[in-house]
Amino acid sequence: MTRCAVLTAVGGYLPPTVVTNEDLAGQLDTSDEWIRTRTGISRRHRAAPGTATSDLAAEAASQAMRCAGMDSVDVVILATTTPDRPCPATAPTIAAKLGLGPVAACDVSAVCSGFLYGLATASGLIVADLAETVLVIGAETYSSLVHPDDRSNAVLFGDGAGAVVLRSGETGELGALGPFDLGSDGSGRDLITVRAGGSEQWAEEPGSRMRDAYFSMSGREVFRNAVQHMNRSARRVLDKADLDADQVDWLVGHQANARILRSLTDSLGIPEERSISNIDLVGNTAAASIPLALEHGHREGLLKPGDLVLLTAFGGGLTWGSTLLTWPALAR
Template sequence: MLVRAVVRGVGHYLPQRIVENAEFEASLDTSDEWIRSRSGIERRHFAAEGENTSDLATNAARAALEDAGLSAGDIDAIIVATSTADLTFPSAATMVQDKLGMTGGFAFDVQAVCAGFVYALANANALILSGQAKRVLVIGAETFSRILDMTDRATCVLFGDGAGALVLEAEEAAGTSADRGILATDLNSDGRYRDLLYVDGGISTGSSGVLRMQGKEVFRHAVEKLADTAHRSLDRAGLGSDDVDWVVPHQANLRIIKGTAAKMKVPMERVILTVQDHGNTSAASIPLALSVGKAEGKIKPGDVVVTEAIGGGLAWGSVVLRW
């Protein structure tokens, strides 16, 4: 017998303010039709003044704990995937730990931009397999609205704020592809492409900066790299495209999602889509989509789920799990 990291609960949180595409028409040379046709995005949520990433993360965490029937005291570790932590330090994860009233265990952040949640899941899985933790709260949370250049129509219309969370728990398993839980992971990065998607601020500049992106180049890398990483994870799990019940991709752009699904030979009917309502919420997009997919009655126990994401770095990866 061996151990698998099994999903016990899932939840999400979205800020109250909804920003429709039409809202950008007053300040930018853009339109609802232009944004929809290029990205598939119709609206997104922006955090309120004073509402920080750790607040969004905590709300999503509480929803996931409730779904799992657990309390904060049952959790051994918290991992928050984010590129927009409240402060340079301490980590957003320790802030969530405090807000949940959790005084034991440990908490830390993972920063791999849009691929952050995949990286966090892989780390949580490793902690559970090694025996370092029995239950891990894995959260993706972002307030990307704070790092957008609102005069750049190519980027500011694409991103939104939100958070999603999963509770993973150790469970004995047979060690086959029929097991519940995380079956395989695949992580990659290539720093040669860092200038394709980055924020022009940080410690070295003395300001937080804003997001900069070479959209066409990112698109060119995305479809091929996402399909490749998904196939590698499926191979490691001993599964193929026909075994996939749901692809839950990073919700960056509808064209990227469709292109990746086609390369994976998975029909769009088996892809969870939330990009139209949330925009690109970076590390939050996969757990948000998982939570919505479950709430809508799509993702059910026993389903094989593939998650994949690519972000600045470039960093990309995938996870195959049985729900």
């Protein structure tokens, strides 16, 4: 047995406002059938004006900490594409809202792969004996990034937050995480991007198109890359663990698009009924999608103690990542 990170709690939060396909149909000159057929999404949640990513994150984190029976942690890690401000990081704000005191706190930015990068970072801190407990949150308010008239993307994205609490433990325990696989390819940065608002192109730059301050994505290329990189990353993790795909009880992939998830299960040879998905109810919640899917699987009673769970994600950067998790016995 060696020291590792062990998942001990999960939590999730969705803002109360629900936006259905019918709500979007007239605004975007589309239909419920068109959206469902191409994305598998029927509804998504929207944060109210004035609600920040830290607000969503704090709600999910509070639920996870209650589940863990903890009132403090050593480190807070937030995975997000939509921080409260460009500066400072949002994680310290969340720690303050939770009343955690002067704990270490930082943000991780890897778009839809961010939660996997956050898990790997937390695992590294625990294995290096730099922390005993880490709160890892994925939270997004994509309604602040996607132009409301963007027919391609406005139907896809939803707001929400998911969180897990990790503690130090040993390999072989229920809840143990690892091994990990992470990767990136910066040559594909234009496939998923917000062009303005950084040092390369200021949002206020004279002559800049304000549309550049909103999210854009090249759907066809993203589809191809997402399936390819998640498949390869997942297989690398299985190889590291000396396991086969048929030994996986549940696949939890980034909830990007129902067609991407189906293609991923096909490429891995994992039956679709062993893939946990909630995309129809929440849409693509980016860095929040995997923890929200885990919370969904736990709440619905799908995940049982001892189940081998394969997590894999793909996002802007381009970035990707995967890990394995032995599902623990959690309080409901």
